[in-house]
Amino acid sequence: MEYRFIITGGGTSGHINPAITIADTLMEFYKSRGDTCKCIFTGRSDKLEGELVPKAGYEFHHVEAEPFPMKPSVKLARAVAAMPKGQKTCRELIKSFKPMAVITTGGYSSVPLMLEGEKAGVPVMIHEANAFPGRANRRFGRHAALVMTGFPDLESYFPHASKVVYTGNPVRSMMFSKEKESCRNALGLAPEEKMVFVMGGSLGAVTLTHFVEEALNSGKCNNVKFVLSCGKQHMDEFERLSSAYPNLDARTYIDDPGTFMAAADCCILRAGAVTCAEICAVGASAILVPYPHAAHDHQTYNARSIADKGGCLMMSDAEVAEGHLLPLMQSLLDDPVRADGLRTNAKALAMPDTASVIAHAIDEVIAGKT
DSSP: OEEEEEEEOOSSHHHHHHHHHHHHHHHHHHHHTTOEEEEEEEEOTTSHHHHHHHHTTOEEEEOOOOOOOSSOSHHHHHHHHHHHHHHHHHHHHHHHHOOSEEEEOOSGGGHHHHHHHHHHTOOEEEEEOSSSOOHHHHHHHTTOSEEEESSSSOGGGOTTOSOEEEOOOOOOGGGGGOOHHHHHHHTTOOTTOEEEEEEOOTTOOHHHHHHHHHHHHTTSOTTEEEEEEOOGGGHHHHHHHHHHOTTEEEESOOSOHHHHHHHOSEEEEOOOHHHHHHHHHHTOOEEEOOOTTSGGGHHHHHHHHHHTTTSOEEOOHHHHHTTOHHHHHHHHHTOHHHHHHHHHHHHHTOOTTHHHHHHHHHHHHHHHHO
């Protein structure tokens, strides 16, 4: 039997990578049963999903979509104009592909597919990564056949969904096999070399990129190698810095963060749900700096869930601005026993069976519909 799914979720790696992981999971799950599976994706070809999905080997279809602002503006007019175009593409795709379900990990580019899935009577399935659901997922959770959550006890946000399952957040299976020494060797790091990995999400983070510049200019980090994922908007600035500081390796985007997380003596990261799942899967020595403007401050909740169990250190944006991050980073670099303790505690929080839980939850709903 062939199982067919259309998957969507875009804008940031926090939406895209879990969507790809779900597709990989379904492909392996049905293959292991002797069935076949085909997953295709929708999203915006000019955004990050347009790069990452084809790179992962999946068929990708561009749909018109624009974010809906909270207040009336020119952006609202653009979003309203784009919606029927995106819906038309998705309507034709559903008609020709005949999916057994449409699956979303959130983001505004998912809306046209979800709307057309509802209209066509195709089961709508959602994975919500964060402790507080986003607007698109809350909207489509009202009539969803299945809602999968990255954090426990979110049932109250989806009171009308047919089924809500706590699955954890999917991360790529390779994350669980990352080991510090092999990753350091892969990156060409000498045994005595200290490396700090800084990543502010797939689009970068001003607070963290500015911190790296300040650290480089402090004169206290000349023997520390910095690897920075800074986002395209900061790349010109950091290319100039890279020429002045040989210990800085700045990149617009890193598609294998697990290798850097595992190899680093210290990771400085935002606290998106997927990043939190990744540091646990890898067993990273991490300082999390939650994005202060996230809806419902959910990144602070995400980070605290790990910090309270000894799996990371945590610092606010305001504390970074006050200059507290550099001494904390240096103290961690100077205390490998403490860093190894963070690694061990983070690894203990990993959920390696998330992929299996997701596959079985989806299959159970499909079996009930066929």
